[in-house]
Amino acid sequence: MKLAEAKAQFIQTWGSLGAQWGINRTMAQIHALLMIMPDPLSAEDIMAELNISRGNTNMNVRELINWGLVERVLIPGERKEYFSAEKDIWKVATDIARERKRRELDPIIKTLNQLQEVEGDTKDKHVKAFRDSILNINKFAHQTDKTISTFIKSEESWFYGTLLKLFK
Amino acid sequence: MKLAEAKAQFIQTWGSLGAQWGINRTMAQIHALLMIMPDPLSAEDIMAELNISRGNTNMNVRELINWGLVERVLIPGERKEYFSAEKDIWKVATDIARERKRRELDPIIKTLNQLQEVEGDTKDKHVKAFRDSILNINKFAHQTDKTISTFIKSEESWFYGTLLKLFK
DNA sequence: TCATTCTTTCAATTACTTTTGAAAGTTCAG
DNA sequence: CTGAACTTTCAAAAGTAATTGAAAGAATGA
Numbered sequence: 001m002k003l004a005e006a007k008a009q010f011i012q013t014w015g016s017l018g019a020q021w022g023i024n025r026t027m028a029q030i031h032a033l034l035m036i037m038p039d040p041l042s043a044e045d046i047m048a049e050l051n052i053s054r055g056n057t058n059m060n061v062r063e064l065i066n067w068g069l070v071e072r073v074l075i076p077g078e079r080k081e082y083f084s085a086e087k088d089i090w091k092v093a094t095d096i097a098r099e100r101k102r103r104e105l106d107p108i109i110k111t112l113n114q115l116q117e118v119e120g121d122t123k124d125k126h127v128k129a130f131r132d133s134i135l136n137i138n139k140f141a142h143q144t145d146k147t148i149s150t151f152i153k154s155e156e157s158w159f160y161g162t163l164l165k166l167f168k
Numbered sequence: 169m170k171l172a173e174a175k176a177q178f179i180q181t182w183g184s185l186g187a188q189w190g191i192n193r194t195m196a197q198i199h200a201l202l203m204i205m206p207d208p209l210s211a212e213d214i215m216a217e218l219n220i221s222r223g224n225t226n227m228n229v230r231e232l233i234n235w236g237l238v239e240r241v242l243i244p245g246e247r248k249e250y251f252s253a254e255k256d257i258w259k260v261a262t263d264i265a266r267e268r269k270r271r272e273l274d275p276i277i278k279t280l281n282q283l284q285e286v287e288g289d290t291k292d293k294h295v296k297a298f299r300d301s302i303l304n305i306n307k308f309a310h311q312t313d314k315t316i317s318t319f320i321k322s323e324e325s326w327f328y329g330t331l332l333k334l335f336k
Numbered sequence: 337t338c339a340t341t342c343t344t345t346c347a348a349t350t351a352c353t354t355t356t357g358a359a360a361g362t363t364c365a366g
Numbered sequence: 367c368t369g370a371a372c373t374t375t376c377a378a379a380a381g382t383a384a385t386t387g388a389a390a391g392a393a394t395g396a
Binding site: 042043044054055058059062079080081 | 370371372373374375376
Binding site: 024025026052053054055056059079 | 353354355356357358363364365
């Protein structure tokens with residue numbers, strides 16, 4: 001398979017994967033493109049490679065930066081901004097995990113805690129079934145929260161550990 | 169908080185969580201409703217509780233059954249079909265993991281394996297960057313695949329172990 | 337068999353999301 | 367300052383997904 005073809009296929013595959021996970025297609029495609037390019041790209045480059053508009057490019061690049069998956073790179077003597085993606089997929093995974101935990105899991109846990117306090121007679125089977133379900137889900141949410149935190153933590157200490165060694 | 173209010177809030181929260189994870193809102197809401205109800209509900213009941221149409225109800229219930237999250241329950245002497253949800257959230261999580269692995273991860277691994285075989289000179293930095301990225305992602309995908317399989321496996325053996333004890 | 341009750345399908349509609357591109361905004365060298 | 371190079375915004379348009387409800391299809395039992 002030729003590089004150009006492989007590239008196109010990778011971008012398209014990553015794009016539809018993203019879509020299935022509730023990440024917009026263009027965002028995933030820009031991320032894919034930046035991951036496989038050796039050097040940073042400008043907004044123009046991205047527009048040309050993916051055939052998308054300026055606004056779309058800007059918006060999605062901004063969002064990727066927000067998620068911590070892409071960074072702005074300034075090339076000395078150039079006016080344009082360039083962008084490059086994190087290439088270590090483990091780092092990508094922890095960043096996504098951290099971000100989704102913050103945006104989605106934390107609020108859910110808050111709500112579940114409130115729902116625990118539903119009034120009513122425990123002998124009423126509707127009340128009982130509700131309490132049981134919420135308790136069950138709440139336990140699960142807390143367990144998941146702990147697991148994600150550990151995952152993020154372990155990656156962080158690996159990162160700082162490695163960084164530290166460089167200066168030792 | 170009153171039960172009715174808590175119920176409504178739980179259904180709505182679960183619904184928007186689903187939407188964020190690429191599961192359609194109605195499907196998640198039906199699942200939530202069935203989880204907190206002590207007894208199975210009919211299609212009519214679901215329509216009334218969630219204010220949705222017959223077609224919508226049918227379609228999403230069918231999909232939930234497909235995912236293994238909901239089952240048809242026949243009540244003796246009744247013509248209608250009733251539905252009830254799995255209430256053990258760990259079982260729900262493994263079922264979802266299994267289903268998504270099958271639908272999403274397995275095809276991605278297949279594609280990545282193909283993309284490994286891109287032609288070209290290793291000294292070309294574009295070729296090198298591409299190969300490196302794919303290799304990296306491929307390793308990650310395999311690791312994830314193994315982790316999910318282990319997770320599913322452990323839950324299964326727990327399930328069959330428990331089941332076996334009942335007949336021993 | 338037929339009438340009844342329930343389930344499934346699907347084309348049309350409605351609601352939601354993404355994308356575009358022109359215009360406004362910003363930055364900076366000269 | 368000024369204007370060229372670049373970035374950001376945003377309202378309109380295009381694209382996608384969910385929902386409805388009426389009609390067709392199955393199953394049941396008298």
